[in-house]
Amino acid sequence: MxxxxxxxxxxxxxxxxxxxxxxxxxxxxxxxxxxxxxxxxxxxxxxxxxxxxxxxxxxxxxxxxxxPDPVSLEVKPEPIPLDILYEDEDVIVVNKPQGMVVHPAPGNESGTLVNALLYHCGDLSGINGILRPGIVHRLDKDTSGILVAAKNDAAHRGLAAQVKAHSMKRVYLALVHGNISEPCGRIEAPIGRHPVDRQRMAVTAKNSREAITHYRVLEHFDGFTLLEARLETGRTHQIRVHMAFLGHPVVGDLKYGPRRCPFDVPGQLLHAACLGFNHPVRGEYLEFTAPPPQPFLQVLEKLRRQKEGEG
CATH class of the missing domain: 3.10.290.10 (RNA-binding S4 domain)
Incomplete structure (x- = not known):
């Protein structure tokens, strides 16, 4: 009912x-x-x-x-391989590859993570409607890394409450342009739709929502910095927008950074490396990590070789 x-x-x-x-x-x-x-x-x-x-x-x-009453899902299950880090009767944690869209949308009706999850799990929570079953938080298409989905409504509500309370641990690795001198920092800048380009987000005071990102420098290279970024809030494109706002856009991010990438990579070098949350039904804390994909690692290896050569 x-x-x-x-x-x-x-x-x-x-x-x-x-x-x-x-x-x-x-x-x-x-x-x-x-x-x-x-x-x-x-x-x-x-x-x-x-x-x-x-x-x-x-x-x-x-x-x-x-x-409204939950409706039967109309998204077609597809036998797409999944990198499953954890699974039980309530949740499933996967390492999403770069280039995979999370949920169906116009122009991406198939080949998404939701299509793959429906094939593997058989059912997901219906709280977020037909096209986004089980999806509590998202990753951009060209952002790789860890994501948790809910198999039932109780798990969905429990996970969503943690997202709302900012208690879910979400840590990313990002390679950004330029050298950031401060060892760590906190970015608090509201994010909303770009006033002209509706396909982009922007730091703006108009029709925006609070957005907070914490970052820590892991390694410096010639013209680039490897960061660990932790989300306190989870706005659309948050890390990408905040780093561009600082003048240090994510490498490979053609939407918010330079039109040409200095490396041959399939997308932005941004990876959801760590996810931690309390199990929405049983209550115990779970934490998962996953290394960046090969293109990301290859760029880091190249930059480290250059740094060693200069030394």
């Missing part, structure tokens, strides 16, 4: 966009899913008004959200 969720807007949230506020309040439901519910008329105010996504909250009003 459909489920009705009733929320009251606190006065201190006055002025926020409705879709952004709901995405922050409703665990396990993405902002795009919220926007779909708004378009379908499944979100109403107490008086029956059906607001739009950009409705500005007044504070004190009640918002009613009708979550």
């Amino acid at each position: 459909s489920r009705l969720v009733e929320l009251e807007v606190p006065l201190w949230d006055r002025g926020k966009r409705l879709d952004a506020w709901l995405a922050g309040e409703m665990e396990g439901i993405s902002r795009s899913r919220i926007q779909q519910l708004l378009e379908a008329g499944a979100v109403t105010l107490a008086g029956g008004e059906r607001p739009k996504a950009n409705y500005r909250l007044r504070g004190g009003e009640k918002v009613l959200v009708t979550l």
Whole structure:
């Protein structure tokens, strides 16, 4: 049966966009899913008004959200090999290869991680709708590394709560342009849609959300720096946008960095190397690591040889 969720807007949230506020309040439901519910008329105010996504909250009003019955998934399972790091009846942890899209979208209806997971698992949680079953957090197509998916709704809610509370450990390796002199740093700069190019994100004060990235320098090269980046928040393209904002874009990132890459690599040299979380059902802490893919390692090896030669 459909489920009705009733929320009251606190006065201190006055002025926020409705879709952004709901995405922050409703665990396990993405902002795009919220926007779909708004378009379908499944979100109403107490008086029956059906607001739009950009409705500005007044504070004190009640918002009613009708979550529809789970629908059968229409995404086709595909026998795509998976690098599985862990699996039980509730969750599955995989090392996503560079170049694989996480979930189906226009232009990428097949060959995605979701297609592969459905074939392997048979079923996933349905909280995030037909096209994103089981997906709690995402990685960009050309970002490799560790990702956890939920096999059922209880696991999805438990994992989503950790993402919302910023308690899920997500650590990346990134090779960036330039030499960063500080050994570590904290980037706090809000991220929203680019005002002109809607396919990009940008550091902006308009229609943006809080974004915080911590970084630590691991190694210096001639013109490049290897970083460890830890996400406190998880906005779209967050590390890529924040590093470009600092003037140190990720190597191979043609969207936010130089149009030409100095190395022959298939995408940005950004890898989700470590993921840690509390099991959403049993409660124990789990942590997983995975090395970068070969193109990333080959670039590092080349840079280290150059550094040794200069020494």
